[in-house]
Amino acid sequence: MSTVDATVRELLLLMPRLVGRAKKLPVPAELHGFSLAPRHIALMAYLLCDGPLTVNELATRLEVAPTTASLMVGDLSRQGVLDRAEDPADRRRTIVSIAENHRAAVKAWLAGSANAWRKVLAPLTSDERELFVATLRAYDQAIAEDGP
Template identity: 65%
Template sequence: MSTDGLALPDAVRALLLLLPRVIGRAKRTPPPPELAGFALAPRHLSLFHYLLLDGPMPVNELAKRLEVAPATVSLMVGELSRQGILDRREDEADRRRTIVSITPGRRKAVENWCGAAAGAWRVALEPLTPDQRRLFVETLGTFERELNREE
């Protein structure tokens, strides 16, 4: 990879070419056969990624990380629990809290669906310093906010 920088117009051109390919690739990644009969959508991927990477967690924590209302996560978790993909259980330390996890019987299928993206991000981000990773994540966040602002 070149160590030369990119002028702003060249970087914009490169990203306008690259992002549709990345998004198209993500959309073409269907759930594995074990999950094909379920009503799964890309919105479920983030929830699955958090549970795979960080383990079981309370609904409110998932909502905070996904940046949505707890009621939204509760609806998703309820739907996925009825389908046998997620487990819900009371927190032994605080019975008011619900802990969410991926069912053992579906964990491998969820890992297969989510694993390629997580692995690709690890390869892409590993050579960067922590500050460069933060800048990259913040840049994508700014891009998303600007797209949403235009709507």
């Protein structure tokens, strides 16, 4: 069994490589003309996995201010990547979805990462997967607390 310090060393060496690979996820050719950046991956993943969401729901899930989410959505909707529609139940709310003609390209953009996660998580038990995600969340929280 490794020590905490030995594990920390391994993770310090591994994390930059993981982040670097995530940043290099190739944007499909169909989406090359758009100003897509790594920050859009999470937004697109929520919309792809969870379906249409309001701007406030996206802001909550992305852990950003509603104005930040609104700016991202506005930019991507002007480019035609996202569709915005009035919520029929409450006209003050805007429902955001991936534009149907770009859905396949967005799915392809996220597929490499999703497939890699499936491959490494499939052999784990449900409890092990939950522990893994909980550990990553705790790391994220600790970084946020200790960061600038």
